[in-house]
Amino acid sequence: MPDYALGIDLGGTNLRFAAFRPDGRMLDKVSVPTNIGSGREALLQAIVGGVAQVRRLRGSDLLLGIGIGVPGFILLEKGIITKSPNLPGLENFAMRDELQSRLGPPVRLENDANAAALGEKWQGAGQQVDDLVLLTLGTGIGGGIISGGSVLHGYLGMAGELGHLTVDPSSDVLCGCGATGCLETQASATAIARMARESGLGEVTSAQVYTLAIGGNAQARTVFERMGRALGLGLSLLINTFNFPLYLLSGGVLAAWDLFAPALLDECRRRSLTFRQTDTRIEKATLGEEAGLYGAARLALP
Amino acid sequence: MPDYALGIDLGGTNLRFAAFRPDGRMLDKVSVPTNIGSGREALLQAIVGGVAQVRRLRGSDLLLGIGIGVPGFILLEKGIITKSPNLPGLENFAMRDELQSRLGPPVRLENDANAAALGEKWQGAGQQVDDLVLLTLGTGIGGGIISGGSVLHGYLGMAGELGHLTVDPSSDVLCGCGATGCLETQASATAIARMARESGLGEVTSAQVYTLAIGGNAQARTVFERMGRALGLGLSLLINTFNFPLYLLSGGVLAAWDLFAPALLDECRRRSLTFRQTDTRIEKATLGEEAGLYGAARLALP
Numbered sequence: 335m336p337d338y339a340l341g342i343d344l345g346g347t348n349l350r351f352a353a354f355r356p357d358g359r360m361l362d363k364v365s366v367p368t369n370i371g372s373g374r375e376a377l378l379q380a381i382v383g384g385v386a387q388v389r390r391l392r393g394s395d396l397l398l399g400i401g402i403g404v405p406g407f408i409l410l411e412k413g414i415i416t417k418s419p420n421l422p423g424l425e426n427f428a429m430r431d432e433l434q435s436r437l438g439p440p441v442r443l444e445n446d447a448n449a450a451a452l453g454e455k456w457q458g459a460g461q462q463v464d465d466l467v468l469l470t471l472g473t474g475i476g477g478g479i480i481s482g483g484s485v486l487h488g489y490l491g492m493a494g495e496l497g498h499l500t501v502d503p504s505s506d507v508l509c510g511c512g513a514t515g516c517l518e519t520q521a522s523a524t525a526i527a528r529m530a531r532e533s534g535l536g537e538v539t540s541a542q543v544y545t546l547a548i549g550g551n552a553q554a555r556t557v558f559e560r561m562g563r564a565l566g567l568g569l570s571l572l573i574n575t576f577n578f579p580l581y582l583l584s585g586g587v588l589a590a591w592d593l594f595a596p597a598l599l600d601e602c603r604r605r606s607l608t609f610r611q612t613d614t615r616i617e618k619a620t621l622g623e624e625a626g627l628y629g630a631a632r633l634a635l636p
Numbered sequence: 637m638p639d640y641a642l643g644i645d646l647g648g649t650n651l652r653f654a655a656f657r658p659d660g661r662m663l664d665k666v667s668v669p670t671n672i673g674s675g676r677e678a679l680l681q682a683i684v685g686g687v688a689q690v691r692r693l694r695g696s697d698l699l700l701g702i703g704i705g706v707p708g709f710i711l712l713e714k715g716i717i718t719k720s721p722n723l724p725g726l727e728n729f730a731m732r733d734e735l736q737s738r739l740g741p742p743v744r745l746e747n748d749a750n751a752a753a754l755g756e757k758w759q760g761a762g763q764q765v766d767d768l769v770l771l772t773l774g775t776g777i778g779g780g781i782i783s784g785g786s787v788l789h790g791y792l793g794m795a796g797e798l799g800h801l802t803v804d805p806s807s808d809v810l811c812g813c814g815a816t817g818c819l820e821t822q823a824s825a826t827a828i829a830r831m832a833r834e835s836g837l838g839e840v841t842s843a844q845v846y847t848l849a850i851g852g853n854a855q856a857r858t859v860f861e862r863m864g865r866a867l868g869l870g871l872s873l874l875i876n877t878f879n880f881p882l883y884l885l886s887g888g889v890l891a892a893w894d895l896f897a898p899a900l901l902d903e904c905r906r907r908s909l910t911f912r913q914t915d916t917r918i919e920k921a922t923l924g925e926e927a928g929l930y931g932a933a934r935l936a937l938p
Binding site: 407416417463465477479481482486487488489490491492493494495496498499500501502503504511512513515567570571572574575576577578579604605606607608610611612 | 709718719765767779781783784788789790791792793794795796797798800801802803804805806813814815817869872873874876877878879880881906907908909910912913914
């Protein structure tokens with residue numbers, strides 16, 4: 335009887351499920367709307383329903399365990415989400431234990447960016463190394479640190495809050511975390527749209543700023559150059575701290591790599607002797623939106 | 637026959653040796669001038685001579701191994717110092733293997749701040765935790781990261797270059813590493829003296845700035861407040877990255893704790909949700925200048 339692990343990605347929009355063989359091969363994938371507006375009990379039932387659906391698809395295969403990637407701060411030991419701006423109904427609720435009692439197999443919670451980093455290490459761009467950092471560039475910026483092959487958690491599970499590294503102390507742009515000058519406010523998709531607006535490009539999305547920049551618009555190009563500088567400064571902090579061989583970037587913004595990478599690399603060279611002297615790599619992640627599913631499933635394996 | 641490990645601190649001024657029992661008890665201590673001006677061979681002979689001196693003091697005790705803390709970048713795998721501004725004669729020299737062949741027992745090299753962090757974990761302020769960061773505040777600023785009880789090295793041994801975290805991107809003060817805005821240029825003893833000079837206090841040492849501040853001098857007090865802000869920003873980067881329970885500070889500047897700590901803690905609260913929500917501790921290290929000797933000896937133990 336072949337066995338498998340189940341990875342779940344609890345996103346603000348979609349709740350995604352995928353089954354994996356222990357060797358990393360993806361089997362089935364299921365997606366349902368998260369519908370967080372319907373409340374906590376509806377969400378728990380949607381999770382239970384999704385798991386049942388995958389189990390039916392797997393027939394008599396043995397489900398080894400379930401990992402869930404969640405956008406928020408998690409108290410690992412207790413399996414509690416302490417802070418999750420996109421899933422307010424789940425805060426300070428003993429989610430892991432509740433799901434485990436409803437589902438049966440062992441359940442593990444993990445921050446979504448940590449799960450994505452672990453997924454990239456397991457089956458993505460980080461397979462050849464034991465140490466890497468992943469930055470996920472989206473509406474916000476998440477971070478996951480893999481050290482010695484495992485997620486670096488810190489003592490409460492809050493390590494890797496890399497979107498909240500201060501990269502511009504003089505900035506007065508307020509971040510959701512309550513601080514100013516956070517990497518997230520200077521290099522996320524949201525930041526790109528804001529900087530474009532400030533440059534007089536009007537109400538545009540980051541994708542539209544990209545199109546404008548590709549078309550030669552000078553202000554749009556400057557926005558990506560500023561974003562690259564901020565991201566490069568953030569990466570230099572990580573390189574000087576960790577001396578890891580690999581730093582990965584993921585998210586839709588990566589399409590604009592050619593526009594922001596020169597400023598990013600220039601800033602890393604300027605701010606890190608380690609970067610200048612070594613073959614440290616900064617690369618695109620390869621699993622895309624599925625990285626978190628891979629990592630969540632990996633958590634459920636021995 | 638009782639056994640012991642030998643820790644060596646290769647400082648720019650003094651070459652210090654100490655023997656330790658495996659349980660952490662310090663036995664003998666020997667110090668000789670480093671005399672780096674006399675060249676590499678003289679230094680190697682001074683090391684061999686110091687080790688012989690400790691061995692005579694230990695009689696028939698068994699020397700298990702020798703650890704050496706060195707101020708500089710070390711290629712761990714090869715046992716080579718690649719960059720050491722204070723010990724230029726040792727750069728790109730196979731120091732570990734040469735010493736091991738002259739001395740006999742296994743020799744390990746380590747960056748001096750890493751060794752100090754390990755010493756604090758072993759017998760100092762970090763005994764109760766497995767994860768901590770130490771910042772050594774002196775002429776420069778060094779960093780050592782202990783993760784899971786061991787030194788976090790990175791893939792080449794260059795992790796923990798925390799004096800070179802950018803904390804003020806708008807600064808034009810040039811650091812020895814080639815960058816501007818490094819923590820080292822904003823919060824070291826050298827930085828305190830420079831900021832005092834810029835405030836019109838003339839050519840003063842950091843100790844004199846301290847005396848002035850204690851006496852109520854407003855400019856001198858502002859210097860420590862600025863230093864505290866820079867250090868707090870640097871610590872917030874580490875807290876958001878690691879979520880470790882303990883961050884230690886060491887160095888003579890710590891005497892001025894009461895002058896810089898309020899600004900430091902204010903900045904950590906401002907820039908780290910993790911700091912605000914948890915019982916993260918920022919404390920003084922306790923082993924002083926001997927931390928590196930302890931850590932170097934610990935390296936030589938299984």
